[in-house]
């Protein structure tokens with residue numbers, strides 16, 4: 001269980017996240033949806049400890065994360081795939097994935113990673129910078145997965161990615177959830193994508209969670225008005 005209570009984040013005098021609380025279970029995928037500038041990236045960076053925040057509770061599987069630096073949060077099972085596919089362009093695909101091995105239980109890249117992402121196996125000796133945007137996104141997810149996370153935070157994974165690769169990413173996220181006891185939390189604007197992967201959809205508006213539905217109950221017209229795309 002990932003538990004967040006009363007999370008608040010400010011940039012100087014300007015409060016951007018207002019008292020957000022939520023819980024997410026293992027084997028659950030949660031989508032946080034909202035327009036540009038509504039606070040999704042700020043939320044994820046604060047959950048990772050990259051941005052300072054205040055909260056009354058932040059726990060993964062009963063383990064306290066409050067006051068931890070981001071590397072300690074990674075060690076306790078929180079992985080983050082930032083917006084914009086941040087990979088190491090001059091390292092090979094294999095070397096990029098191996099950077100995730102410093103944390104977690106794996107000593108070498110588990111076979112499961114290459115079966116989830118066959119394209120990364122085919123391209124394992126190629127420089128990360130020579131991959132397409134969609135392939136780089138898959139690489140960033142693979143690198144996060146080798147840390148063996150309990151919670152995987154993905155910030156707008158479909159941004160700038162072509163529809164066929166979006167489908168591949170949706171498929172892989174559904175497979176990951178079946179294979180592992182993992183909570184996936186994804187920020188997104190593409191409703192067709194979140195409807196394929198999410199159990200719950202939460203709308204964020206100006207740093208507050210204003211609406212929440214189980215996937216089966218989502219009224220697309222109602223959600224779309226809170227999205228840019």
Ligand SMILES: Nc1ncnc2c1ncn2[C@@H]1O[C@H](COP(=O)(O)OP(=O)(O)OP(=O)(O)O)[C@@H](O)[C@H]1O
Nearest residue numbers: 011016034035036037038039040041042043083156
């Ligand atoms: N470093 C910063 N200093 C001051 N304000 C910031 C900073 N970073 C973000 N903001 C502001 O905080 C608010 C939330 O931004 P954030 O990037 O979290 O939104 P977002 O929902 O992730 O948007 P996007 O989809 O465009 O990435 C915006 O009003 C933004 O201008």
